[in-house]
Amino acid sequence: MAQTGFQIGEEFIRAHNERRKGEVQRDYEALGERLKRRGLAIDRVTGEASALSVALPSWAVGTGGTRFGRFPGGGEPRSVFEKLVDCGTIHTLTRVTPRVALHIPWDRPDDPKELAGFAASLGIGFDAMNSNTFEDQKGQKYSYKFGSLSHTDRAVREQAIAHNLACVEIGKALGSKALSVWIGDGGNFPGQVDFRESLERYIASIEAIEAGMPRDWLLYIEYKLYEPAFYSTVLNDWGTAYYVAERVGPRVFCLVDLGHHAPNVNIEMVVARLLQFGKLGGFHFNDSKYGDDDLDAGSMKPFQLFLVFHELVNGALRGRGKNPEPAYMIDQSHNVTDPVESLIASVEEIQRAYVQALLVDREALATFQRDNDAVMALRTLKAAFTTDVGPILAMGRLRTGGAADPLAAFRESRYREHKGKERA
Ligand SMILES: [Mn+2]
DSSP: OOOOOSOOOHHHHHHHHHHHHHHHHHHHHHHHHHHHHTTOOHHHHHHHHHHOOOBEEGGGGSOOOBTTBOOOOTTOOOSHHHHHHHHHHHHHHHSSOOEEEEETTTTOOSOHHHHHHHHHHTTOEEEEEEOOOSSOOTTOSSOOTTOSTTOSSHHHHHHHHHHHHHHHHHHHHHTOOEEEEOOOOEESSTTSSOHHHHHHHHHHHHHHHHHTSOTTOEEEEEOOSSSSSSSEETTOSHHHHHHHHHHHOTTEEEEEETTSSOTTOOHHHHHHHHHHTTOEEEEEEOBOSSSSOOBOTTSSOHHHHHHHHHHHHHHHHTOOTTOOSOEEEEOOOOSSSOHHHHHHHHHHHHHHHHHHHHTOOHHHHHHHHHTTOHHHHHHHHHHHHTSOOHHHHHHHHHHHTOOSSHHHHHHHHTHHHHHHHHTO
């Protein structure tokens, strides 16, 4: 069995919490008073906040990079086991990240059963499997230079389908129940790709993958506007993804990556539409200024994140319909920060937006919408968005055994310093 090395222990967290408990309690009571005046029971909100679950991507605990370089810090994970240790640490501190999404082949385990056992010893499990046919792997027969699932050559498509089914096989041993597929297929120049034929080939490949999955698995298809194909992308937007999901069948759902849209696209409306049509599978959270920047969730557009959760809460209140429980996952690239710190901060931002969305006075909002009172409708949303829900998040962690201030606890523990020595 692999070694965990240094870990942040219960005793350490208890001491950290002991120093902050009084302050958290006072802030919590004050906020509870304010929410009570708005007809909200704070303990119920705190319970819902603690029930949120966000999956961590195995690839994000290492330093990312751009095509201009990568600047790793010390103590980075060197294996999938060490990546799980870092993910387990984030769960230990935040208590809302019990699952890891594995990327194959970057984190292909030699022995999936052994990896599953190691994860269980850390108190975590596995989320969706993520396939990769957007780059060539050592020893593969055909190149994906001109596409994978939509390639013009049947042999290339079959190789890409086989890779996805291999991911499913690994996932079965790990206890995963879903496969996420994103492809880079598309064209860089006008005329390069036949739009219609390439989409038909992609759909046929998705049908083959879906047919090869166990009955209780879900298939998430992730669309993206552009990059690496800079002129046209085969699965480019939510409408196309919706069409594919609808055509292939009831186990196929659309995955919304916040960074995969043109600037200023109304993503919260995309979310509402997919929920309405019963085809929203889940999310990849991140944030961006210009394109698919993969910055930390909530760092650029926290109001947008809140509006997305507002629609998700609306959807849940209206009844899920054909939509599964949405799969929340972070998909970020940490280039200048400690990846664990960025992930802790992102988890907190995601949870914050969710809790703020729970505070919306939906009855008042419905009245203002009926009366066409735009000013008061916006004000109703802003009243929730501007509420400092920090005490709810902190109290939720105190009650579930996490750290009152997970980022501060991480630094106090000198985790990275320890790992720098272990992972020399
Ligand atoms: Mn993504």
